[in-house]
Amino acid sequence: MKSKEEQLSVCWHFNAGHGALIWQLMFTETGDLIGQKRFAASRRSLFFCIDIVTGRVIRDDYLLMDHLHPVPAGEGWLVGLETTLGNLVYCYAYNSQSPEHKGIWAIDFRLDKVVWSRHDIVFAANLDHEFLVYQLSVFGGFPERHFLLINPFTGENTQTLGLESASVNAIRQEVVPEEERQQVILPCFVTDEMAEERMTLQRASISKTARCECIIRGPLTIVALHEQGKSDLWHSYLNVWRMNSLVYEDSMAEGIEKPSLNNFLIRCDNLYYLKNKEELVCVALS
Structure with missing residues (x-):
């Protein structure tokens, strides 16, 4: 790390x-x-x-x-x-x-x-x-x-x-x-056909890609992981990897009925994401 x-x-x-x-x-x-x-x-x-x-x-x-x-x-x-x-x-x-x-x-x-x-x-x-x-x-x-x-x-x-x-x-x-x-890059869901994205996620130790949204930008991989708990409630986490190193992480939402989909984007050198639906966070990528 x-x-x-x-x-x-x-x-x-x-x-x-x-x-x-x-x-x-x-x-x-x-x-x-x-x-x-x-x-x-x-x-x-x-x-x-x-x-x-x-x-x-x-x-x-x-x-x-x-x-x-x-x-x-x-x-x-x-x-x-x-x-x-x-x-x-x-x-x-x-x-x-x-x-x-x-x-x-x-x-x-x-x-x-x-x-x-x-x-x-x-x-x-x-x-x-x-x-x-x-x-x-x-x-x-x-x-x-x-x-x-x-x-x-x-x-x-x-x-x-x-x-x-x-x-x-x-x-x-x-x-x-x-x-x-508007020079915006939006995330996409990782599918079986997306070989490059799957390899990048696996390099970042993310093996289960079916519930991942990601943006790959140069050496950075921005991933939203959506996991469903035993109570059927969802948890959405944001991770940013530089090659094999985790350089940023945060919880976007926890204990919600639906996953927080399409809640992050990149514009120029900044990452923008929503936290708990009501907070907007800006992170510098360089």
Whole structure:
């Protein structure tokens, strides 16, 4: 095992509050982490903003408000994060009767300002210089989508594309996945076909890989181990190995009904993971 001086260290941590479930994380190009936290007991969904370098909480308990009326958007619960661009974060709401997203809010969390918002469009894709969006209508009893391109910094229309077409599909084919845009590496479950990952885990003395999620990044192997006890409750542990040496470990959750899946990621030189659903921890990997 690595000596104490060689262990990875925690940069910062953020506690979302008692009873919170950290639900979404996104990153801006200007160095902020934006998160959504949900409180099921009170059916409240709130947002927070953290400076990635210092861990300083820039904004917390941010409640998204309706475009037109002084009430919470999506009943204060049915909201989420869509994408980011530059310093802006784009949020959405949706109806309880439909999974279809509704509206776009462009927010500068550092300035605590809604730069623009529109209730008449639905986000489809981030093209960096433009957004592909659509407007819903009904013709002959069937829903139709009318596609537009808009300026992501002003919300203004730049081009009308019309109904679903070959040109719209061509635009969609060129869209960069959101995790790639935000330079995020997500974990994957280790299967029998993943020979390299299995060999790496075995080198780290992990033989039972069926309940492992992992990310391999250079000499580092980040592993979430999910184990089920005799009482059928789950325990999820996070281990970071550098070759054969364990350089960081922590418990993500203990005694829970479901394993804590997909609760860690890497962005640049930092590891981010959730602890007990309501705490976000940032660990420096270099």
